[in-house]
Amino acid sequence: MSTVKHLEEIEVDDCERLLRSGVFGRLVLVADGRAEIVPVNYTTHGDAVWVRTSPGSLLDRHADGVPLLLEVDHVDHERAHGWSVVARGRGERVPDGERTPEERRTPGPPRWVRREDEVWIQLRWEELTGRRTGSGWDLTDGLPVSRVGR
Amino acid sequence: MSTVKHLEEIEVDDCERLLRSGVFGRLVLVADGRAEIVPVNYTTHGDAVWVRTSPGSLLDRHADGVPLLLEVDHVDHERAHGWSVVARGRGERVPDGERTPEERRTPGPPRWVRREDEVWIQLRWEELTGRRTGSGWDLTDGLPVSRVGR
Numbered sequence: 001m002s003t004v005k006h007l008e009e010i011e012v013d014d015c016e017r018l019l020r021s022g023v024f025g026r027l028v029l030v031a032d033g034r035a036e037i038v039p040v041n042y043t044t045h046g047d048a049v050w051v052r053t054s055p056g057s058l059l060d061r062h063a064d065g066v067p068l069l070l071e072v073d074h075v076d077h078e079r080a081h082g083w084s085v086v087a088r089g090r091g092e093r094v095p096d097g098e099r100t101p102e103e104r105r106t107p108g109p110p111r112w113v114r115r116e117d118e119v120w121i122q123l124r125w126e127e128l129t130g131r132r133t134g135s136g137w138d139l140t141d142g143l144p145v146s147r148v149g150r
Numbered sequence: 151m152s153t154v155k156h157l158e159e160i161e162v163d164d165c166e167r168l169l170r171s172g173v174f175g176r177l178v179l180v181a182d183g184r185a186e187i188v189p190v191n192y193t194t195h196g197d198a199v200w201v202r203t204s205p206g207s208l209l210d211r212h213a214d215g216v217p218l219l220l221e222v223d224h225v226d227h228e229r230a231h232g233w234s235v236v237a238r239g240r241g242e243r244v245p246d247g248e249r250t251p252e253e254r255r256t257p258g259p260p261r262w263v264r265r266e267d268e269v270w271i272q273l274r275w276e277e278l279t280g281r282r283t284g285s286g287w288d289l290t291d292g293l294p295v296s297r298v299g300r
Contacts, residue, residue, distance in 0.1 A: 003263060005262065005263060006263065006264055007253075007263050013251050021162055023227070024225050024227070024232075025270060026176065026187070026223070026234075028178055028185045028187050029185060030185050034217065035178045035179060035217065037221045037236060038185075039221075039232065039234040039281075067184065067185065069185060069187065071176065071187045071189075073176070073189050075174050075189075077173070077174070077260075080260060080262050081262060082174075082189065082262070084176075084187075086187060086191040087273050101300075104246065110227075112155065112230050112231060112232070112283045113156065113157055113283055114155060114156055133262045144227050
């Protein structure tokens with residue numbers, strides 16, 4: 001067990017690196033006046049997060065054109081530390097058939113859920129922020145999955 | 151890699167069991183019209199979640215008397231499955247000195263952040279919901295930390 005630490009901000013470059021190296025996070029939005037949180041597998045392409053959803057889902061119905069955030073975090077219970085990164089922007093609903101050829105060539109997020117049909121939600125980030133408990137340890141230490149070099 | 155699954159609801163008893171066995175989650179609230187997400191260590195006491203925060207923090211300033219949710223999840227990237235549980239209720243700010251003797255005797259959440267002074271946020275849950283990808287696997291499998299028997 002490490003000593004107790006202060007909360008510290010994560011620099012924007014590190015936020016972006018952590019966001020791009022992750023594959024699982026949580027989308028948060030306000031729908032019908034109520035905060036909602038939806039766990040998602042995601043991928044990044046350019047400066048945007050992409051997630052799949054099903055037609056008729058909460059994201060399909062409510063994420064288009066509204067403020068959206070994706071939160072990604074990692075905690076190490078043994079070492080008693082962790083970090084969290086939040087990407088904020090506006091959601092955009094993109095039917096599968098409307099993705100550009102380049103977007104189609106980008107590998108999608110891991111596919112854990114079976115869907116007959118799918119819709120994509122894009123979140124172009126306008127703000128990246130992050131916090132960590134303490135400094136002096138590698139933020140990418142112990143990450144279970146990474147798409148890019150650390 | 152398992153086969154792709156459907157999303158399924160988690161029964162409320164299992165939601166409660168997972169919530170009570172966890173120690174880390176994310177509080178979500180709407181503050182000044184904007185959705186906010188705050189990673190927290192938590193503990194449960196009775197039918198309430200308790201978290202510590204610092205005087206002046208976002209939770210201290212905005213969580214009292216407003217709708218609050220705590221999300222807890224666990225994913226297994228190798229097995230390509232996961233679950234998420236959400237507890238909803240109203241936040242209550244409790245200064246450290248106003249906790250009952252019984253509340254003081256309850257072990258608090260892991261203390262990863264150093265604070266000069268602390269305030270407690272209590273979330274008495276009124277609604278517990280959860281989702282999992284597929285069935286036929288143990289929801290408590292691979293959990294890094296557990297306070298109670300699984």
